[in-house]
Amino acid sequence: MLVHICCSVDSHYFVEELRKTYPDEKIIGYFYDPNIHPLSEYELRFLDVKRSCDKLGIKLYKGEYEYEKWLNAVRGYEDEPEKGARCEICFDVRMGSSVKFAAKIGEKKLTTTLLT
DSSP: EEEEESHHHHHHHHHHHHHOOOOOOOOEEOOOOOOOHHHHHHHHHHHHHHHHHHHTTEEEEOOOOOHHHHHHOOOOOHOOTTHHHHHHHHHHHHHHHHHHHHHHHHHOEEGGGGGG
């Protein structure tokens, strides 16, 4: 099962609970969060997620840094309230990338830490 991960705080507990619920499932992490800026912050957050995944013993892949793609997708929605249309676009971008990556590695199951 591919698990889309956007930050280590959410992911550690989420993955622990997944393991309890699906003990026979192979869990694979996919870090992707295009709205993190600058790139140095993206790298720091990835390292936090990597430490967490290493501790949990799961393989982790890092998605591309696509800040410009995200900016273009949400352009015109800057004044949207939290949980509004801008958030929907952001979720669509993240999940779209996750679905493509899951297909690329042949994984048929997908979930996200955005559920927490």
